[in-house]
Amino acid sequence: MRFDALPLVADAPAALPRIERRAVRRQRGATTFYEVAARTVIDKVPPALGLDAGWAVSPYRGCAHACLYCSGRRGHRYLGLDGERDFGTSIVVKTDAARRLRAELGKPAWRGGTIAIGLTGDCYQQAEATYRLMPGIMAALRDTATPFQIMTKSTLVLRDAELIAQAAQVCDARVMVSIGFVDDRLRRAVEPGAPSAQKRLELCAELNDRGAACGVLMAPILPCLTDSEDQLRAVVRRVAETGAVSITPMVLQLPPGARDWYLRWLADEHPALLPRYAELYGAGPVAAQAYRDRVTTRVAELARLYGIGAGHRPWAPVRDADHQMALL
Template sequence: MRFDALPLVEHPVQTRPRIERRAVRRAEGETTFYEVPARTIIDRVPEAAGLGLSFAVSPYRGCAHACLYCGARRSHRYLGLDGERDFGSAIVVKTDAARRLRAELASPRWAGETVGIGLSGDCYQDAERVYRLMPGILAALRDAGNPFHVMTKSALVLRDAELIAQAAEVAEVQTRVSIGFVDDRLRRVVEPGAPSAQKRLELCAELVERGVPCGVLMAPILPCLTDSEDQLRAVVRRVAEAGAVSLTPMVLRLPSGSREWYLRWLAEEHPRLLPRYEELYGAGPVAAEDYRLRVEGRVAELARLYGIGARRLPWQPRRTVDRQLALL
């Protein structure tokens, strides 16, 4: 099916989402929180996500940033929620995340692999101001000496900078701030609830100044919209000025669940780009390999040119792990 022939997705009439059968529902303003106990908290990450991580810890599902391209939108369907309409305003909260994490880290089946925090919803979105799940999660990882990456767009992570720094003494830890482009007009459309690129750059600089290693996930690079030489160079230069220890470029992926909404927006706002997107994504959610390797390779060249990570020293433990994994 051609992209310009994609049908509009009808919103089915629902009297009660499936998530409500096992959740405590709380409303705050225009946001609905669904509080649930976590069945598991360490989840396997599909290789197709392209993040270089096999496991993730996600205290929240759904995200107030409401990024149009977010691949996590699909998971809302399984809860009886709408991936387009509800993703930014219906947030699932795993209220016992820290307790569950301590139990799973203590399991003999767990091999201590690096986990990413916040893949199904920013772990420092506004919900975290209400529920404060991250301090307990970070303390559990610190006490286990387990390596992790915190992925966020939010300056709320600064609240826990000391905890992250403590964890970095016993395990390899990195914060990864997502900055795909610096065009703020475009950001207001495709990342409507997210902070500006400037604020995220300032966040990166502040974390580095506090001694917390901060890398940048340059994601997503949007074909035909943010992939020109000038745009790529502008992002890399500003990331270098912020002192990021690493830069990881990622071209936009369009898995089912975000593909429909993104391509509908593209058809409305940039219809002339649909044929090019059909060339790039006609075979699946990942852009054509020659395009992807060319763009990501150019970003890597620019990162070397601007010296990103050039003075980064290999991580070394600075103290012995103080294991405190008893259940709370």
């Protein structure tokens, strides 16, 4: 992890092994925040994730949503934190993320590309209400016309809807709300800190109404739990009702850090499914190709059936140069 030290608050206890010794540590209720300065903020997106974006910026590591399956859990282990128990209550905050991002975007080495925001922790989790890192990050992207996608489950993104709509005048800027299923009982089990699917659907509709293009990342699709025909159809139908500009299905991935945590829950709650998961994930963190192809193909068929994105035109720059300069 590439962090520089920040001055230690006077009464702060020693930091954990791989958190900078001089990072600011703050306690708010049951959550500990480690405020750090990052040396770099733009990271390469692993191809296995299957995202359109080739690059990622994550202002937070750890997430109060505490989703059992989150791939960000692995990063906590590298910091000397418990990727299982600490992920939702020990949050690393890159307080200088906007400044660093602006500097990196201005370097000759930066060749451009779409940036995904919020892969190792929701960028609009509760911490963002306090730290307000996202407006500065989006301003840096807007000012350099760098296309970006915001990955979130949080309604807090509405705070910045106008800024997102502004950015969309000069680059392909959109929000991707994560809605893998609409079973709220299951959501409480595997996404305990996240808003309900209904709230996320309402969020998608409101963003589109405000002129901030919003699609849905249909993720994760949980094998044997949310992948039946009726379940897939229910999600796609309700997403279509929001006016979502796109829907991107993604089957559950189980990288180290998330794998043990999720499978332990599965063993407790659905032990009969363990053999099937062993078949699907025996070769690594992604499900068998044939299974993924079947599920994603069906979602694509349903999306066409319900007309998702049918009236959405691909992004194109605003032709009014004076308007663009006003934004910049």
